[in-house]
Amino acid sequence: MGTTHIVGAGVAGLSAALTALARGRRVVLHEAATPGGRARALADGTDNGTHALLGANRAALRFLRDVGARDGWVEPEPAGLPVLDVADGSARRVALSPAGWWRASRRPPGLTAGAFLSLLGLAGGRDRAIGAAMAAHPAFLRGFVEPLVIAALNTPVGEASSRRLAAVLHRVGAPGAARLYVARHGLGPDMVDPALAAIRARGGEVRMGARLRTLSVEAGRAASLGFGEADVVLAPDDAVVLSLPPWEVARLLPATPVPAEHAPILNLHFAHATSADERGGPVRFLGVLGGLCQWVLVRPGGIAVTVSAADAEQHEAADDLAPRAWAEIRALAAAFALPGAWPDAPPPCRAVKERRATPRHVVGAPPPPAPRALANLALAGDWTHPVLPATIEAAIRSGARAVAALP
Numbered sequence: 001m002g003t004t005h006i007v008g009a010g011v012a013g014l015s016a017a018l019t020a021l022a023r024g025r026r027v028v029l030h031e032a033a034t035p036g037g038r039a040r041a042l043a044d045g046t047d048n049g050t051h052a053l054l055g056a057n058r059a060a061l062r063f064l065r066d067v068g069a070r071d072g073w074v075e076p077e078p079a080g081l082p083v084l085d086v087a088d089g090s091a092r093r094v095a096l097s098p099a100g101w102w103r104a105s106r107r108p109p110g111l112t113a114g115a116f117l118s119l120l121g122l123a124g125g126r127d128r129a130i131g132a133a134m135a136a137h138p139a140f141l142r143g144f145v146e147p148l149v150i151a152a153l154n155t156p157v158g159e160a161s162s163r164r165l166a167a168v169l170h171r172v173g174a175p176g177a178a179r180l181y182v183a184r185h186g187l188g189p190d191m192v193d194p195a196l197a198a199i200r201a202r203g204g205e206v207r208m209g210a211r212l213r214t215l216s217v218e219a220g221r222a223a224s225l226g227f228g229e230a231d232v233v234l235a236p237d238d239a240v241v242l243s244l245p246p247w248e249v250a251r252l253l254p255a256t257p258v259p260a261e262h263a264p265i266l267n268l269h270f271a272h273a274t275s276a277d278e279r280g281g282p283v284r285f286l287g288v289l290g291g292l293c294q295w296v297l298v299r300p301g302g303i304a305v306t307v308s309a310a311d312a313e314q315h316e317a318a319d320d321l322a323p324r325a326w327a328e329i330r331a332l333a334a335a336f337a338l339p340g341a342w343p344d345a346p347p348p349c350r351a352v353k354e355r356r357a358t359p360r361h362v363v364g365a366p367p368p369p370a371p372r373a374l375a376n377l378a379l380a381g382d383w384t385h386p387v388l389p390a391t392i393e394a395a396i397r398s399g400a401r402a403v404a405a406l407p
């Protein structure tokens, strides 16, 4: 059996590498920059952005178990997500799944029978813009559907596709599927590092600083991979998985249809320790309605604010964003009695702007390409999943699917 060259060590590439190793193939994983890709630890150990998983993300949780990292993912809010509406100061806990709404105290704002039926209507039928489809239920749209769509699809509700959301809604109804998990210490120690260790321990080779510059194709097959210094000439039974973002695939294989538009995610990282005990302190995950912040992750070492679909905010300076976000965090701390000191002045804050965080999941987007692009080359990556929005789950599934598509 030949060698499988996997290009790109984002989660899709890590998943492809583990799948190929499990099939007994020799594996070389090539990464240009930082393993983890869009779900990575920055040089100082901070995550590029908060990443949450759901119980519905079965492939992602299986992947974590496989590499021995499942215990690093904790459920911060088992009693429902604490949400503060900064417009009127109301605070409540909201169940993410309709199965939890039988308790009045866990219902989202604006939930009526009509609103619920409209939500169910989104899960079937033709592809529509979610904002227009839910316009008759503005309180439910603002209080539940919009935050869900922005978090899951990273696309404003005015243009977001009901079909993509349906893929999420279909999956969160099962028992345990709406449980939300975050990495206790970070994406490096709780996901990427254990995956790389598992790949190496199972015989895979990992090449860092290896940017694929050119790909030569002969007679419908990938013939060689150009990494600058040394080209890899492919043997007849070698194979390639391109596990790259769409713009890189478009550069290397220009005929491939790729998503044209992307949406940004902004994260603000406040250096605010909430517990003297770095390892044992609480992890919290709270939501804000009507503010700048959407989600606030409180970990012992610091606080991270997520602003998805941040089309406007990506152009603002961290110095302007930090005081606004901090005021909302203090209001959250007061509303939900978060322990610790919450001074008036914002602590040091760093903004991380991922300008192409995910494709925009708009109505009527063309389907992704088939995984097998050449006789010996398959595509992986979150954007190649035909149904799910671009997430860790989609990326991990795409890696396994790409390997399965190879001869």
Ligand SMILES: Cc1cc2nc3c(=O)[nH]c(=O)nc-3n(C[C@H](O)[C@H](O)[C@H](O)COP(=O)(O)OP(=O)(O)OC[C@H]3O[C@@H](n4cnc5c(N)ncnc54)[C@H](O)[C@@H]3O)c2cc1C
Pocket (backbone or CB within 6 Å): 007, 008, 009, 010, 011, 012, 013, 030, 031, 032, 033, 034, 035, 036, 037, 038, 039, 048, 049, 050, 051, 052, 053, 210, 211, 212, 213, 243, 244, 245, 248, 265, 266, 267, 354, 356, 357, 358, 380, 381, 382, 383, 390, 391, 392, 393, 395
């Ligand atoms: C801020 C932020 C928050 C997010 N939050 C969530 C969340 O809460 N839950 C969730 O499920 N998903 C979330 N996502 C989405 C998730 O991060 C992505 O769907 C997933 O990481 C994509 O993985 P991938 O392997 O498909 O692509 P990438 O992570 O983009 O991996 C591609 C890899 O290829 C490398 N590369 C690029 N060009 C080359 C080249 N020429 N040669 C070699 N290597 C190359 C890159 O360096 C990168 O490591 C978030 C994304 C961001 C940015």
